[in-house]
Amino acid sequence: IGVKGELIAPVSVEELASRALLPGEKPACILPFGKKEIRTVGIISGGAGEDWVQASDAGLDAFITGEVQHEQYHCIQENGINVIAGGHYRTETVGVNLVREKVEKELKINTIFIDIPTGL
Numbered sequence: 001i002g003v004k005g006e007l008i009a010p011v012s013v014e015e016l017a018s019r020a021l022l023p024g025e026k027p028a029c030i031l032p033f034g035k036k037e038i039r040t041v042g043i044i045s046g047g048a049g050e051d052w053v054q055a056s057d058a059g060l061d062a063f064i065t066g067e068v069q070h071e072q073y074h075c076i077q078e079n080g081i082n083v084i085a086g087g088h089y090r091t092e093t094v095g096v097n098l099v100r101e102k103v104e105k106e107l108k109i110n111t112i113f114i115d116i117p118t119g120l
Helices: 013-020 050-056 072-080 086-105
Strands: 003-011 029-032 038-043 064-065 080-085
Touching: 003 013, 013 029, 013 038, 013 064, 013 080, 029 072, 038 050, 050 064, 050 072, 050 080
Parallel strands: 038 064, 064 080
Antiparallel strands: 003 038, 029 080
16 A cells, blocks of 8 residues: 555545545545444555555555556455545546655745646
């Protein structure tokens, strides 16, 4: 798991998905197969769908990644974990933009992010 943690207050999988993405963005898919009240979450951006196993083994209530594969659907369902696929591109550009902001602020270097979304 890239990062994991516990929420201050439990949320639904839909609420978690809305908080995980920028306002107005929708996840590629939500697999709501786990607990109704989510307290613990693991995150790996991009194409880390297969790592839902790590999240499940760690006892996490939900896993957020960029994309999941078709063949993972039933295994995720059978293991009873919530998975949010936010989109490969969307989940990876969050970190890039945070680094860009840090470089501008701390190193006083002007930066630009060229956003060319793929929709994936």
